[in-house]
Amino acid sequence: MFIVQLNLTCKNKQLKEAQLGCVVTYAPTSGAEKSFGEYAVVAGTNGGYQVSWAGPHKQAPSGTYHLRFYRAKDLVKKESETDATKPLFEVSFYHEGARSRSLPIKSELIATVLLLGAFLAISNKKLSYSK
Secondary structure, three states: OEEEEEOOEEOOEEOOOOOEEEEEEEEOOOOOOEEEEEEEOEEOOOOOEEEEEOOOHHHOOOEEEEEEEEEHHHHHHHHHOOOOOOOOEEEEEEEOOOOOOOOOOOHHHHHHHHHHHHHHHHHHHHHHHHO
């Protein structure tokens, strides 16, 4: 899950109730920038804004993600016209991507071996006390 929270200000005054949309793209570590999706920006109760999206972590490739914020009406206009509307602002961050490293054996097997080892150690200790 990705969550981006932000505050908007103009001349040191917080902007409230702005109607925004966000276009998310990513640039893989090698290759051209690709579209990731378009999301609504939600205004919070404290005056902040948030955009979020979720999906399987393995489907979130590594690379630099660019979030371009538009006024909602400009985003609708952008879809209907051929010329590109410039975003109000952009936020970028780097995501390392999913790691596929896992244990070569199942964790249940490790737990079973540890319990068996503990049982044998206790049994051996008990036998040494009874002699």
